[in-house]
Amino acid sequence: MAKRSKIKTPDWILKGEESPKSKPKGKTFKVRFCPKCNSDKVSVVIGEIGLWECKSCKWKGANPKEQELSEDEFMEYLDKKEEEAK
């Protein structure tokens, strides 16, 4: 009698595809923005745990807007930032 596994082989293995879960997802960078004026000049308030402050509009809060950028997008973002600083 042949042994029969109860566990069904997923389709992606049968098809010889890569696991959808283990797809390499390049490096990402988290960038924070002010929710009020959309400036990226937010930084943690020294001495206050979990509190953020916007240098542009003086917004203060615990939850700045976050955006995850790919490496390419992040480089572009840094370039733009440098342009603005000129």
Ligand SMILES: [Zn+2]
């Ligand atoms: Zn702001």
